[in-house]
Amino acid sequence: MSSSMNTELEESLGKIGLTKQEARTYLTLLELKESQTGKICENAHIERSNIYKVLSSLMNKGLVNYRIQNNVKVFSASPPESLSELFKEKQKRLEEERKQVERIVSNLKTKEPGKDSISNYKYYEGIPAIKSMWHEINKTLSNKTEEKIYGVRKGSYENLLGFYDEHHKIRLSKKAKAKILLADEDTKRAEQRRNSLTQVRFSELKNDAEWGVVNDYLYLQHITTKTPRAFLIKDPIFARTFEQVFDQAWNNAQTHL
Numbered sequence: 570m571s572s573s574m575n576t577e578l579e580e581s582l583g584k585i586g587l588t589k590q591e592a593r594t595y596l597t598l599l600e601l602k603e604s605q606t607g608k609i610c611e612n613a614h615i616e617r618s619n620i621y622k623v624l625s626s627l628m629n630k631g632l633v634n635y636r637i638q639n640n641v642k643v644f645s646a647s648p649p650e651s652l653s654e655l656f657k658e659k660q661k662r663l664e665e666e667r668k669q670v671e672r673i674v675s676n677l678k679t680k681e682p683g684k685d686s687i688s689n690y691k692y693y694e695g696i697p698a699i700k701s702m703w704h705e706i707n708k709t710l711s712n713k714t715e716e717k718i719y720g721v722r723k724g725s726y727e728n729l730l731g732f733y734d735e736h737h738k739i740r741l742s743k744k745a746k747a748k749i750l751l752a753d754e755d756t757k758r759a760e761q762r763r764n765s766l767t768q769v770r771f772s773e774l775k776n777d778a779e780w781g782v783v784n785d786y787l788y789l790q791h792i793t794t795k796t797p798r799a800f801l802i803k804d805p806i807f808a809r810t811f812e813q814v815f816d817q818a819w820n821n822a823q824t825h826l
Contacts, residue, residue, distance in 0.1 A: 582595065593614065600612070631655065632652070693800070703736055709784050710743045716783045718781040720755070782811050785804065
């Protein structure tokens with residue numbers, strides 16, 4: 570068997586739970602049919618001090634067995650079909666872990682939240698973190714929501730465009746309204762966003778940082794620098810103050826270009 574094929578097989582065996590030494594030992598025994606430890610070490614390039622530990626682990630996994638010949642153990646590999654059983658065991662463990670995670674998430678959701686402070690804010694750094702902020706925003710949406718978004722210059726939101734599409738799908742599914750202030754040249758995006766629940770107007774926006782008000786939350790973010798970052802502030806006073814600023818900008822904005 571070529572070394573490249575061996576390497577590929579070792580990597581595949583690693584995916585179902587074998588260590589590199591276990592994978593080499595099992596493949597070596599498949600080639601040798603049966604062997605004592607000395608030959609296994611030589612062909613699998615494993616130290617003699619480690620071989621019994623490796624063989625013991627493989628036997629526990631049902632991949633190696635042995636017989637006694639002249640008071641010496643002679644080892645052989647179980648048929649390759651035994652790997653299917655090992656994979657099934659891995660699937661079973663993963664399913665149990667998945668259920669355990671679901672139970673943990675369920676328990677955390679049911680915990681009684683502590684009393685909110687007057688102002689509660691969170692800082693997010695990096696695109697994945699900013700996406701998690703939007704997941705939190707999405708949870709607050711309802712048919713009583715009117716989201717107000719003070720946008721950015723065209724091109725400053727491209728890294729989150731696909732994610733924004735998902736956000737607006739969720740918003741529309743919850744019948745939440747929105748007012749979006751876009752840059753003058755962003756007419757294509759306006760046509761994509763406009764619908765019965767979404768109003769769009771235009772203004773001469775040159776800023777790279779976007780902000781908006783959603784219920785009692787104020788968010789601020791920018792994603793054009795090397796380290797994208799955002800703040801999410803839960804504070805009705807801040808939210809109403811910035812909502813007033815938005816309304817003034819909205820009233821001065823153009824409905825069509």
